[in-house]
Amino acid sequence: MRDPRLLAKPPVCRLGCLVLVRNQCGDVLLVDPDYMDGLILPGGAARPNEPPHLAAARHLRAETGLNLRLTEVIAVDFTPADRYLERLNLVFDGGTVPDHVRLTVPPQHKSGLLGARFVPTHELPHHMAPAQAARAAEALANRSLPVLLHGQRAA
Template sequence: MRPTPADPEAWNAYLSEGNATQARKRVAADVLIRDTSGRILLVNPTYKPGWDLPGGMAEANEPPQAAAQRELKEELGLTITLRSLLVVDWVPPHRPWDDQIAFIFDAGTLDDDTATALRPHDHELSELRFVTPGEASTMLRARLGHRFQAAVQALMDGATAYLHDGQPALPQRRVT
């Protein structure tokens, strides 16, 4: 017989068992940061090949927006305020990885002094660059490149994009 909320101890044990068997998702939280010329900030991680958007993986029980803010503070010394959510992308299992949910947030535009002074703050990044959106599209791996293009479009449209593996999963509509 299944416990009920009338027996809180048994009910919480039942819920804990269910929680332990639920699927877990990896969560990536990246940001789109621009300079006053409209160029996009890319970073070059030391732990994987290719260029990336600033951000990283969420820790256990960490909200995606907090993960993005933490990663920027750790890796670039930047304290940012997120402006909006641009992209949510469900990424299917690939190679050794289970599926994940990837977010891209808009972090706005850095003033010239901040952008010029920006440097990697830890060993996870070897360099950073501000590049045009077109350059960014060619520098990013295909999966991230599709997500990036959707983020740029979402920024222009004022609507969050929902993707499955970098491709639109729902019709894009502006919410008013």
């Protein structure tokens, strides 16, 4: 039985769905948004009731042209409210893509991105804000957890 009081005013919290993709050299794929300083992992917010792995895949495809199946989470990061609503960020393992993979970043006026590129792991702190670099480093160091939807592994 559903308690209507639980759904009357759900808490506000954005769900960030990010992807860590590496090339065969181990470099990490980052995108360059025009709305903030530094590079970030590709991804973005999930829509209401959108499964997070599908949201991450949607953003990755839109930002880089990569179409990857995402089934494992490698980091969870809670970010308290500052400029945005408080949010929970899930980092999905995008695996390794061939070095010759072609990235297709939409024009800046449509995507808000200045570009995308692979960055060596030891250079991440020089290209990312401290919290973003720490999130990427933790994701690189962790073992994955399966994505579950209603207790079942996501397809």
